[in-house]
Each structure stands twice: as structure tokens, then as C-alpha cells.
Amino acid sequence: MTISTADQLRDFIRTADDSAYVESAAAETPRSRIVDLYGPLAAARRRAPVHPMTQAALIGQDDYRTQKEFTKASFSCVLSFEHCQQALTDERLSSRFWDETIGQVWGHTIIGMDGSEHRQHRALISQAFTRRSLRRWQETAIVPAVNGLIDRFEKNGSADLYREFTLLFPVYIITEMMGLPFTDIERFNTWAGETVAAFYDMETAKEASKKLERYLSPLIEERRGGTGEDLITLLANAELDGGRLETIDIVSFLRLLLPAGGETTARSTASMLLGLLQSPEQLQAVISNRTLLPQAIEEGLRWEPPLMSISRIALDDLVLGDVEVQQGSVLEISLGAANRDHTRWDDADSFNIFREKKPHIAFAWGPHTCLGAHLARAEMSAALTALFDRLPGLRLDPDTGQQARVQGIGLRAPNKVPVVFESR
Numbered sequence: 001m002t003i004s005t006a007d008q009l010r011d012f013i014r015t016a017d018d019s020a021y022v023e024s025a026a027a028e029t030p031r032s033r034i035v036d037l038y039g040p041l042a043a044a045r046r047r048a049p050v051h052p053m054t055q056a057a058l059i060g061q062d063d064y065r066t067q068k069e070f071t072k073a074s075f076s077c078v079l080s081f082e083h084c085q086q087a088l089t090d091e092r093l094s095s096r097f098w099d100e101t102i103g104q105v106w107g108h109t110i111i112g113m114d115g116s117e118h119r120q121h122r123a124l125i126s127q128a129f130t131r132r133s134l135r136r137w138q139e140t141a142i143v144p145a146v147n148g149l150i151d152r153f154e155k156n157g158s159a160d161l162y163r164e165f166t167l168l169f170p171v172y173i174i175t176e177m178m179g180l181p182f183t184d185i186e187r188f189n190t191w192a193g194e195t196v197a198a199f200y201d202m203e204t205a206k207e208a209s210k211k212l213e214r215y216l217s218p219l220i221e222e223r224r225g226g227t228g229e230d231l232i233t234l235l236a237n238a239e240l241d242g243g244r245l246e247t248i249d250i251v252s253f254l255r256l257l258l259p260a261g262g263e264t265t266a267r268s269t270a271s272m273l274l275g276l277l278q279s280p281e282q283l284q285a286v287i288s289n290r291t292l293l294p295q296a297i298e299e300g301l302r303w304e305p306p307l308m309s310i311s312r313i314a315l316d317d318l319v320l321g322d323v324e325v326q327q328g329s330v331l332e333i334s335l336g337a338a339n340r341d342h343t344r345w346d347d348a349d350s351f352n353i354f355r356e357k358k359p360h361i362a363f364a365w366g367p368h369t370c371l372g373a374h375l376a377r378a379e380m381s382a383a384l385t386a387l388f389d390r391l392p393g394l395r396l397d398p399d400t401g402q403q404a405r406v407q408g409i410g411l412r413a414p415n416k417v418p419v420v421f422e423s424r
Helices: 005-015 020-027 038-047 081-088 115-126 131-153 161-166 171-177 182-199 204-224 230-236 247-277 280-288 290-303 373-390
Strands: 073-077 158-160 310-316 318-320 323-325 330-336 418-420
Touching: 005 131, 005 171, 020 161, 020 182, 073 081, 073 158, 081 318, 081 323, 081 330, 131 161, 131 171, 131 182, 131 373, 158 161, 161 171, 161 310, 161 373, 171 182, 182 247, 204 247, 204 323, 230 247, 247 280, 247 323, 280 290, 280 373, 290 310, 290 373, 310 418
Parallel strands: 073 330
Antiparallel strands: 158 418, 310 330, 318 323
């Protein structure tokens, strides 16, 4: 009998040693341990929707190193849902902030592009993220990845779903989507993880970025004109009006994929799980009625978006929320504060899957809405489905669950998600 790729991936994951990656990804810093962001931000939002300072300053913290590089620029922080939406669609605000900071590591990517350049690159990259591709990845990557990880601990009766599950399944999904050999997964993930050090260790991040470019460039060239259905081949063969993505364009996008696509999905899923586990009635409602899964996912994304803010540079002088924003200054758009805006959602700080449906901005808004949002939702749905199907009696660990909390000021995630269940 021929073993399918899905079976091979599941078998590989079942016994893979990814402990080094987990230790790196779960490492805490003083900034990542900060729990209460929303109280200070809500108090600030009640005073005004826009403030002439960074989000970190609003909660009494030092600015990020990437923000400090803009020594001659003034900063403003947008806190209300209405004004964040407005800022995300204002063409006078440029995304090039990313290029001038972490772009030094990840390269020139669509998150740092504006106007026609952004539209063209987004259209080319979108050709790889079709419904057909999503259905294929569901079978070949998403389902085997989540099940391979659950295979490791379903007989134990307990697990930390953050370290043993949510941190890992997006990583294996992405590497399978790219069609990487199993033997290369560990070093690829190590390099990709090190690029996130751009926020605090630029030299390590730059060196990892070079290693990724040296590894990925030959793969891209080998797959141009090929018939494979992996992500690298699809990107290499994408064409629009005779235009194609250059090798460096694809390298830059793939370097971005693990931190921007993998880490955010890992953190979103962990926060959503903790929200459900801390609300046993809602958890049981979703387990009993899987049509509630989309509501749980959207509420999790609203309640604790993985990325607290994104930044834009003003191309012209403008006024937002009675604050004068000068040309060249930086506007920090607080997605987290906007998604907790009490003028838009009743009891906005509570996790409630039954609340009135309203769009959130966890995936941003406007032309830069996250390209992988549908993939992330599919991954989160598959993760919950597998956990609920395979771990009967799933509940928060009564001994250690009270210490679980969502934390961080830039990227948000639980410190742990300890659970118990009936072992099989």
C-alpha cells in the first residue's frame, strides 16, 4: 500500500523533536509578561480616540527598538474602532514603516508596499491562495499536522496546549505547504524563528535572513515552470499581465510567512482556547454544536488579536481624532484597543461567543487586510475540531489553570494553556 503524503507528515510529526523551537518561541521577556494592556488603553480611549504618543508610552512602557529608530519622527496612537478603520483605509498613510524597520530583515514585502505596487504583488501572491489550494492544504497539511501533534499526548490525560500544540501546528502546516523536505524542517524553522529577533537583536535576525535566502533561492529557481502544487511552485509560476514575481520577491514573502502567518495563528488559537476553557458553558456549547465554531473563532480574534498594533507613516499633514499628524510622523494603529472599544461592543472585555456579530479588525482592514485570513481560520477550525473529537472531557487543569493568562504588549499569547482530559 502506498503511504500518502498526509500519512507521512503525520508520522513524521508524531516523533519529531521540536523542543528547541518551542523553547525559543515560548521564551518570555519582561515585555511579554505584561498582562493588563486593555485597562490603561480603555482609560486613554475614554479621554480621546487618538493620542500623540506610542501605545507603549500610554501604558507606561519604553518604546520598541524599531520605534526608537525613528528618532526625528513624532508618534501618535489610534485607539477607537472608528478611527482605526479610518486610518487603515487612508491613502495618505503609508505602509513603508515596515520596510524602514523590520524590512531590513524580511526584505521588501507586500506589508511594506503601497498603491499600485501593493495591488500588483497582492494579485500575484493571491494566485497561490485559491479555494482549490486551501482545500488541498486542508487534506495534505492542516489535518495531518494537528492530528500528528495530538498523537503525542492523547494518552497522557493532560497537556499544555500552548507549548505542545498551538505553537507547533502552524509551523508544520507552512513547511508542508512549501513542499520542504522533512529533513530541512528543523533548520528552516530555526532560521525563520530567529528573524523575529529583529525586534531586539538585529544582527542575529539579519544573519538568519541571509541563511533563509541562500536556502530558498535555489528551490525557487528549481521549481519555476514546474507542475507541482506546493506554495513555492505556485508563487514561482504566478503571472499577471506578463509580470512575474522575482526570486527575491518570493524569498521575502516566504521569510515573512512563518512569523506573520505561523506565529499569529499559533497565538490566536491559544488565546481562543483559553477563552473557551475559562468559560466552561461556552466550551460545552461549541463541543456539542460545531456550527458555533466560526463564532468562537471570530470572538477569539476580536477578544485577543495576536498582533496589538500596526504602524503607518504620514505622507501628508492630516488631522485624525483632533490630533494633528505631521508629514513624516508615525501613526500606531491599535488593533487590540479597537477590538475592545466599548462604544462598539457591549461588555467588550468579556469573551462571549454569543455576542452580536460585528466585524473586527484583528486581520486589519482595507487594502492590507491579511492575505492569509481564510487559511488562518481554516487552521483554527481544524485545530478545535481535532481537539474536541479526540480529547473527551477536555477542560482547564484545576490545579494549574488559574495561573493561565494572556500577556504581552506587541504579540499577545497565553503563558500556558494547561488542560486535562480522559486519556485513551
